[in-house]
Amino acid sequence: TDxxxxxxxxxxxxxxxxxxxxxxxxxxxxIAFETIEEAQEFAVEFEDCLLEVNVIFDGLVINLSDYRYDA
Incomplete structure (x- = not known):
């Protein structure tokens, strides 16, 4: 459901x-988001403050730090 x-x-x-x-x-x-894109936008906005970003989606853990410069 939505x-x-x-x-x-x-x-x-x-x-x-x-x-x-x-x-x-x-x-x-x-932080909970509706989409991975929203989580990534937050990471890009505060990139200078972050050491690492992991996203848990559909039972998978994705390390967004590996994709830091993809927008």
């Missing part, structure tokens, strides 16, 4: 930026 969360992105932020994205200052933050 109301299900399709994609969960797990972003690992650089320590100096973690508090900007997590109230507890956690480096790893999970």
């Amino acid at each position: 109301d299900q969360i399709a994609v969960v992105a797990r972003y690992t932020f650089k320590p100096e930026h973690a508090s900007d994205f997590s109230p507890d200052g956690n480096q790893i933050v999970e």
Whole structure:
């Protein structure tokens, strides 16, 4: 159904930026998106703050860091 969360992105932020994205200052933050493209757009927008990006989609884990420059 359309109301299900399709994609969960797990972003690992650089320590100096973690508090900007997590109230507890956690480096790893999970965000739900409807599409992989939305998760990738977030990663591109905050690329300078990130160490790694993994997307969990349909039971698969995809490391978007490998595709950092694909838009």
